[in-house]
């Protein structure tokens with residue numbers, strides 16, 4: 001996501017937040033009295049200052065694709081561009097409050113609570129799936145929207161329109177979700193009229209993308225997608241703790257003849273993949 005795109009996103013957000021401050025719609029029936037939520041405040045000398053506070057909840061670790069190291073400089077660039085374009089009015093300070101969520105659901109929750117204590121108006125992140133789940137479920141009660149480029153699992157792509165929706169007030173602005181990847185797989189299967197699939201995966205693979213269990217969550221999304229279809233049968237097998245040398249043997253026992261059949265030659269498949277991705 002380039003700075004230009006982010007600038008657009010933040011501009012839209014600003015407008016949304018400003019409107020939201022006027023027409024508040026918290027999911028909580030009894031509201032806590034919090035005067036710190038106002039955008040503007042007056043100090044003892046009568047000087048009025050206005051700031052919009054945004055928590056940035058991400059792992060402070062370069063191991064992850066979406067981390068504070070990579071995102072903070074981009075957010076800073078976006079803010080200065082917004083100021084240059086006068087989209088962000090000069091009377092309003094956009095204050096970013098970074099917090100390390102360790103890509104861990106519990107730390108993310110604590111970071112969200114700490115940020116709430118600092119009276120944030122919105123959350124950027126978290127991005128790891130289990131963290132988005134934890135913070136996303138409470139964000140609607142904290143009355144602060146959650147914007148993330150993460151949150152890939154099927155559940156996050158479900159409707160988020162009314163308060164009773166699990167992730168109401170969570171917005172995904174990423175380009176791809178596990179549902180989309182499942183869609184690609186199923187399209188390939190449809191192309192060849194394949195009705196049986198065996199899902200072979202490493203549950204802990206690709207941690208840098210969505211944190212713990214990235215591949216497992218991907219497969220879970222795939223299974224949910226297949227179940228919705230109803231005409232595809234599947235088996236699954238996880239290769240956790242297995243050496244690469246054992247793959248051949250495990251394919252024999254787990255896949256074997258059960259998934260064999262007459263089909264296109266690989267040359268044709270390659271052609272299809274090329275068409276799909278180019």
Ligand SMILES: *[C@@H]1O[C@H](CO)[C@@H](O)[C@H](O)[C@H]1NC(C)=O
Nearest residue numbers: 060061068097098099100101
């Ligand atoms: C992230 O790590 C750097 C270097 O280790 C440290 O200086 C910084 O304070 C950390 N930031 C947060 C928000 O934890």
